[in-house]
Amino acid sequence: MEKQDARDFLTSLLNKTLRIVATDGRMFLGHFKCTDPVTSTTPCVLSLGFLLTFLTVPQDRNVVLANTYEYRQPSAQQLTEVAKNAASGSGSVTMDMTSRYLGLVVVPGQYIVKIEVEEFTSQIQGRNPYADAVVI
Numbered sequence: 001m002e003k004q005d006a007r008d009f010l011t012s013l014l015n016k017t018l019r020i021v022a023t024d025g026r027m028f029l030g031h032f033k034c035t036d037p038v039t040s041t042t043p044c045v046l047s048l049g050f051l052l053t054f055l056t057v058p059q060d061r062n063v064v065l066a067n068t069y070e071y072r073q074p075s076a077q078q079l080t081e082v083a084k085n086a087a088s089g090s091g092s093v094t095m096d097m098t099s100r101y102l103g104l105v106v107v108p109g110q111y112i113v114k115i116e117v118e119e120f121t122s123q124i125q126g127r128n129p130y131a132d133a134v135v136i
Contacts, residue, residue, distance in 0.1 A: 061109030
């Protein structure tokens with residue numbers, strides 16, 4: 001993907017609802033606002049303050065979400081309690097995720113496992129499927 005294509009894709013996601021899953025199992029649901037700027041090199045400075053060289057470093061790829069809710073899986077203790085209750089014959093068991101409102105959130109890129117765009121059928125139907133078609 002070319003740099004401009006990547007920029008256009010990220011621009012198309014602005015203000016859309018993203019669902020981000022982190023390595024610890026948490027899920028963040030919020031409106032996409034921005035990412036970190038991309039730089040290919042960074043200066044490496046010695047302790048004496050001399051500029052040593054420019055090194056290529058991996059990018060952070062942090063994602064900023066607004067109006068964000070955090071969702072967590074049930075804890076091990078909650079699962080144990082529910083398992084005990086289920087063993088006593090209470091029938092089927094349902095465990096809900098816990099949630100809380102966080103507001104503006106920066107999700108560090110190193111902890112992102114998956115990013116999904118939340119779109120509804122009504123949003124998808126309004127698109128022209130032939131908008132990007134090439135006429136021959």
